[in-house]
Amino acid sequence: xxxxxxxxxxxxILAVGVVLRVRQFVSMRPLWLDEAxxxxxxxxxxxxxxxxPLSLDQSAPIPFLWIEKVATIVGGVNxxxxxxxxxxxxxxxxxxxWRLASRLLDPPAALLALSVLAVSPTYIYxxxxxxxxxxxxxxxxxxxxTLLPVLAEPVAPGPWRRLLGAGFVAALTSAPALLVFLGVLxxxxxxxxxxxQPEGRRWLVLAALVWGGTFTAVYLAxxxxxxxxxxxxxxxxxxxxxxxxxxxxxxxxMAIGRTLRGILLRNRSDIGSGASLILLxxxxxxxxxxxxxxxxxxxxxxxxxxxPLLAALAASAVDHYPIETRLMVFAGPLIIILTTAGLYxxxxxxxxxxxxxxFALAGCALLLVPAATxxxxxxxxxxxxxxxxxxxxxxxxxxxxxxxxxxxxxxPGWTFYTTNWKSPDVARLARMGDLVSSTGAAFRNAPxxxxxxxxxxxxxxxxxxxxxxxxxxxxxxxxxxxxxxxQIADSGWAENEARRIRAAGGTDAWLVxxxxxxxxxxxxxxxxxxHGGVLISNQFAEKAALLHIRxxxxxxxxxxxxxxxxxx
Numbered sequence: 001x002x003x004x005x006x007x008x009x010x011x012x013i014l015a016v017g018v019v020l021r022v023r024q025f026v027s028m029r030p031l032w033l034d035e036a037x038x039x040x041x042x043x044x045x046x047x048x049x050x051x052x053p054l055s056l057d058q059s060a061p062i063p064f065l066w067i068e069k070v071a072t073i074v075g076g077v078n079x080x081x082x083x084x085x086x087x088x089x090x091x092x093x094x095x096x097x098w099r100l101a102s103r104l105l106d107p108p109a110a111l112l113a114l115s116v117l118a119v120s121p122t123y124i125y126x127x128x129x130x131x132x133x134x135x136x137x138x139x140x141x142x143x144x145x146t147l148l149p150v151l152a153e154p155v156a157p158g159p160w161r162r163l164l165g166a167g168f169v170a171a172l173t174s175a176p177a178l179l180v181f182l183g184v185l186x187x188x189x190x191x192x193x194x195x196x197q198p199e200g201r202r203w204l205v206l207a208a209l210v211w212g213g214t215f216t217a218v219y220l221a222x223x224x225x226x227x228x229x230x231x232x233x234x235x236x237x238x239x240x241x242x243x244x245x246x247x248x249x250x251x252x253x254m255a256i257g258r259t260l261r262g263i264l265l266r267n268r269s270d271i272g273s274g275a276s277l278i279l280l281x282x283x284x285x286x287x288x289x290x291x292x293x294x295x296x297x298x299x300x301x302x303x304x305x306x307x308p309l310l311a312a313l314a315a316s317a318v319d320h321y322p323i324e325t326r327l328m329v330f331a332g333p334l335i336i337i338l339t340t341a342g343l344y345x346x347x348x349x350x351x352x353x354x355x356x357x358x359f360a361l362a363g364c365a366l367l368l369v370p371a372a373t374x375x376x377x378x379x380x381x382x383x384x385x386x387x388x389x390x391x392x393x394x395x396x397x398x399x400x401x402x403x404x405x406x407x408x409x410x411x412p413g414w415t416f417y418t419t420n421w422k423s424p425d426v427a428r429l430a431r432m433g434d435l436v437s438s439t440g441a442a443f444r445n446a447p448x449x450x451x452x453x454x455x456x457x458x459x460x461x462x463x464x465x466x467x468x469x470x471x472x473x474x475x476x477x478x479x480x481x482x483x484x485x486x487q488i489a490d491s492g493w494a495e496n497e498a499r500r501i502r503a504a505g506g507t508d509a510w511l512v513x514x515x516x517x518x519x520x521x522x523x524x525x526x527x528x529x530x531h532g533g534v535l536i537s538n539q540f541a542e543k544a545a546l547l548h549i550r551x552x553x554x555x556x557x558x559x560x561x562x563x564x565x566x567x568x
Contacts, residue, residue: 006107010098010114017094017118020374021127025087027381028079030388032543033515034058035082035130036412037433042068042130043077043421044429051222055433056412059226061218063173064132077421082130089135090127094118096138097333100145104297104305104337108356109344112363116336119371121266125382126329132174136330139174142166144304144334147184151300154193160203164210171214175223176308176330179315181211183307187300227320231438234479235445239322241313246482253280255316255323262325263332264339265369285342286335292345293338305334339366386541387413387514393539394510394546400466403506405497407472407521408444410514410544411436418464428464435460435471445485446474452492457500468504472497475520487517494520498527502551509533511547521545 001009031039037056042065045052050065067085075081097117101110117123126134146166149159167184170177185208194200219227226232238247239255247254260282261267294302308331315321328335343366347359387410394404406414415432419425436444442460457473476490501509509528513521525535528549536548 001107006102006111009111010102013111013114013118014094014098017114017124018091020119020124020378021087021090023378024124024128024381025080025083029128029381029383030386031079031082031130031413031416032384033409033412036416038130039077039082040412040416040429040433041065042082043072043416044424044426044433045069053222053225055430055437057226057229057231057438059175059223060132061135061173061175062222064135068130083128086129086131086134087127089138090123093123093127093134093138093141093333096141096145100141100333101337101340103145103148104293104301105341106296106344108359109340112343112359112366113336113340115363115367116264116340116370117333119367119374120263120332121370121373121377122262122325122329123332124374124377125267126326131326133326133329136174136176137333139170139177140180140308140330141333143170143177143180143184147187147304148301150188151191151298154191155197155199155203160207164207167207167211168214171211171218174330176312176321176327177211178215179308179311179321180330181215182311183304185211186307187304190300190303229438231443231445233319234447234481236322236324237319237479237481238484239316239324239327240319241316241323242319243317245319256280256283259323259325259328260335263328263335264366266373267325282339285340285346286338287342288345289338289340289342292341305338308334383542385413385514385543387512387544388417389541390512390539390544390546391417394512397548398467398510399508401506402467403470403501403504403509404467405470405472405501405509405511405524407511407513407516408436408442408446408474409516410512411442411444411471413514413544414512425464428462431462432471441473442471443474443478445478446476447478447480447483448476448486449474449490451490453490453496454492456496461500461504468506470500470504477517477520487519489520489523494523494527497524498531498533501528501549502531502533507551508536509549509551511545511549513547514544516543516545521547525549 037058038060040056041050041054041058047066047069050069051062054060064085068082071081071084075084094117098114101113105113123134123137143166146163150163153159167181170180185204188194188204188207191200194204237245238251241252241255242248245251257280260280264282290302290306293305312321312323312328312331316323321327343362344359347355347362350358391414411432415429419429434440435442442457453473457471460471460473462469473493473496475493477486477488479485511521511524525547529535532551533549536550538548539546
């Protein structure tokens with residue numbers, strides 16, 4: 001292809017990628033559970049407060065948190081301000097990735113790689129998520145891109161200084177940067193002019209010391225609490241590849257297959273272990289891509305793109321890094337480059353006559369699912385937890401003295417959207433966060449108690465504005481050492497909660513659920529009906545529900561105004 005033609009096609013692809021990201025950004029979907037938990041930390045704490053371990057079992061680099069804090073000060077506490085940084089990183093990633101892909105791959109493969117990233121539902125989504133995953137991917141691409149001039153001029157001080165600076169910033173701003181450092185350092189050590197000359201060795205040692213020392217300091221100060229958090233270790237256990245894991249060896253195809261599916265196709269969790277074996281098929285072009293890069297661009301480049309992936313697998317084998325789509329987003333650009341390089345290599349091996357049509361067919365197959373998904377999401381932007389809409393409905397219909405029952409996982413979103421951020425109740429914000437953290441009395445994702453629930457949660461009732469908030473006690477359906485979590489609450493849970501709601505004294509009770517298992521809601525509703533409650537209305541949004549229950553003064557059932565069956 002001519003250079004001008006390549007530029008025009010790349011420009012069109014970049015435009016499509018930008019439009020897809022802008023569309024989701026302007027749709028202003030409500031914050032979901034994880035975003036709400038991070039956002040509560042950002043909005044509640046001062047800049048100095050963000051230097052301490054975050055509540056709600058969250059973790060993020062300090063520069064990310066501080067920039068987010070500045071965004072809320074400038075733009076207010078809202079979805080647009082909180083997502084401005086991830087959005088900017090998502091747009092920047094498109095252009096920086098194209099620069100890297102065009103330097104490592106032949107034009108057809110580079111254009112396919114850019115197309116995969118541009119229409120990837122995963123990367124579009126993480127351009128609009130209050131999490132640092134998109135920034136991690138940008139840091140990865142920038143590090144590898146900054147490495148290339150050093151490989152071209154192994155002892156020139158200018159490229160080395162820029163690489164050292166980029167690595168220092170990466171150590172401060174990206175948790176998985178350590179895995180990328182291993183790839184970059186391995187690539188540098190593979191260059192004879194660096195390892196065989198004193199000046200080259202000095203630069204290499206300096207890079208290792210600066211990056212390793214900075215990352216170690218950041219880890220000890222900010223990441224260690226999350227890395228050693230017992231709940232997070234338990235939560236991520238199915239994504240660890242340790243031979244000692246309860247899920248081994250079935251978690252290997254599941255974790256790796258889902259990650260490749262999430263990076264190359266779309267990020268969905270509805271897949272069984274048998275089907276996950278099929279998702280390992282992309283390993284073939286990835287291996288071919290490594291060999292092709294080594295032959296065309298040299299061993300150091302192949303190592304820079306491959307070692308971070310191998311390092312992640314090695315870290316996972318010792319329970320230090322889960323292999324899961326969101327945590328592997330940082331390595332996604334490298335996976336895309338290796339995959340497209342491999343497809344291009346495989347198509348060339350069928351012979352010159354069939355190379356182009358075979359590569360075109362392979363490219364179309366690779367793009368079909370992500371392009372179709374992104375097109376559908378352009379028309380109907382996704383929403384994970386649409387609790388905000390239900391809260392607005394509650395605020396319109398409530399009466400003074402109403403009781404609001406908060407299922408544990410709804411607490412972060414409820415707290416965020418019911419807070420007056422111009423004059424926030426700081427004590428309430430801190431209390432709510434502490435209660436549903438893994439060490440709190442109302443931990444949102446606690447495993448089974450192994451015993452019946454009896455007289456729990458008496459202290460979890462609070463007045464706020466003109467209603468009473470009851471924070472739900474754990475249902476016992478969270479993950480355990482041997483289970484990812486169940487559908488059935490601990491014995492007595494629903495009865496315990498129904499008694500609490502009835503004893504709160506209000507005539508009307510509102511039940512708020514989000515990211516929940518539907519049987520739990522039905523169990524609680526049945527228990528409330530046994531206590532004289534009547535379902536007045538139920539409203540559902542994406543992974544969220546709002547039930548309005550009314551009691552008569554004697555606790556005896558009266559008529560039912562409306563009882564819409566919940567959607568299947």
